[in-house]
Amino acid sequence: MTAITPEPPKHLKARALKPGSRRPAKELCSECGLCDTYYIHYVKAACAFLNQQFPDLETQTHGRSRDLDNADDCYFGVYQRMMAARKREPIPGAQWTGIVSSTAIAMLEKGLVEGVVCVQSSEHDRFQPKPIIARTREEILAARVNKPTLSPNLSVLEQVQQSRMKRLLVIGVGCQIQALRTVEQQLGLEKLYVLGTPCVDNVTRAGLQKFLETTSRSPExxxxxxxxxxxxVHFKHEDGSTETVPFFGLNTRELKDVFAPxxxxxxDYVNGLADLVVGYMGAPFGWQWIVVRxxxxxxxxxxxxxxxEVQPVFSQGDRRQAVQQSIPAYDKGVTLPMWAAKLMGVVIDKIGPRGLEYARFSIDSHFTRNYLYVKRNYPEKLMAHVPEFAKRIVSQYKLPKS
Structure with missing residues (x-):
């Protein structure tokens, strides 16, 4: 018997753009993949760069929005608990120890979901993302290791409806998950789980190549x-070796414009709309930061x-001076000589922010930079686009007037 493929709703049919078409968000498009589907009908409401709606979506997802008078809520979003963790038996070839892959495999094999939206690599390019709906352990393992380029994860959403799937796990980053949460009720699912990763400073494939060639000893x-x-920056090479480059030695002037608009x-560095977040930014070196929302x-x-293996999260040091000094340094594209960059890295590593304070350092430095970027390039969007929690974080610092 031939399976009948469900038709999309009539008002959505034929609305999708062809991959690569100009997007409604124009140059601000993060290539999340929604516009490659007939769910583009919802893009004005769903796109994180057309319609910022954190409080409503947080309430929809978690039962409440973040408390702006609670510093941890402001920084890390709605959550029930945090911890640092690593697998006792790491998955070979995983970027860290394989917590994300292990969770996805367990979800699938224990029958909680019928498929997992994840991202493998193109057969022709290890850094070119290929979103799939994984249905086996092997397909999930083939998606291990982050893809540091813009990825159209949501381009597979049409396949979800066509497959009659009712229980789904989606692995993704903040901009993808905001769009997903907006169209969640249109997917016909009985249960949706979202495993998020923190995300910042993604690039196009061409931008990635420039970053590798500018920074690594062996980009290929x-x-x-x-x-x-x-x-x-830790680079893992094909021969198993690790190359490290100090943050402060990066060629900021060359790389300043490499990141996607x-x-x-x-x-949304911390992926505030996911159910579970696994990253590294709030954990000691070699451990993963887990946030249960x-x-x-x-x-x-x-x-x-x-x-x-788990341990409590901790916070040590004071980020504020380092963040304040980083604002004009980044703004002016300052690059230190490598000897000075290495020395500064050693000093800051010994006396600088650690644990959750390192996470706050990273959030502060990126939010101040991004606030200035939006203010200068999209001033008409500034007030509506920047969430209230981000405005409160940025307000701690003195920013350039122009």
Missing amino acids: TVVYYEFMQDFR SCMSCF NERGQEMLDLVQDQL
Whole structure:
């Protein structure tokens, strides 16, 4: 018997743009993939860069919005608990220890979901993302390791409806998840789980190439990289070696314009609309930062809890002076000599912010930079686009007047 493929609603049919078409958000488009589907009908409400709506979506997702008088809420969003964790038996080839992959596999194999939206690499380019709906352990494992480029994860949403799938896990970053939450009720699902990763400073594929060629000793052999808590960029190479480059030694003048305009206009570093967030920014070096935002997030974490070594989160140091000094340095494209950059990195690593204070440092430095970017390039959007929690964070610092 031939399966019948459900038709999209008539008012959505034929609304999708062809991949690569000009997007409603124009140059601010983060290529989340929504506009590659017939759900483009909802883009004016759903796009994070056309309609910022954190309080409403947080209430819809978590039962409340963040308390702006609570500093941790302002920084980290609505949450029930945080911890630092790592797998006792890491997954070979995982970027860290494989908590995200293990959670997705457990969700699938224990029958909580029928599919997992994740991102594999193109057969032709290890850094070119290929979103899929994974239905096996092997397909999930093939998606391990972050893809540091803009990725159209939501381009597979049509397949969800066509497959008659009712229980789904989506792995994604903030801009994708805001769009997903807006169209969630249109997907016909009985249960949606969202596993988020923190995200900042993504690039186009061309931008990534420029970053690698400007920064790494061997750009053609880089497997993955990450900006880490020791104030260095860590590059993993094909031969298993790790290369580190001090933050303060990056060629800021050359790289200043390499990041996507959407990332320079984003204020959802911590993925506030996910159920469970797994990243590194609030944890000690070598550990992952886990944020449980709601009961669905706890349900997901429970599946892998016995595989993890955990410790409480902590906060140490004071970020404020380092953030204030970084504002004009970035603004003017200052690059230190490598010897000075290495020395500064060693000093800050020893006496600088750690744990949650490092996370606040990262949030502050990016929010101040992004606030200035929006103010200068999209002044008409500034007040509506920047969430209230971000305005409060930015208000702690003295910004250039122009």
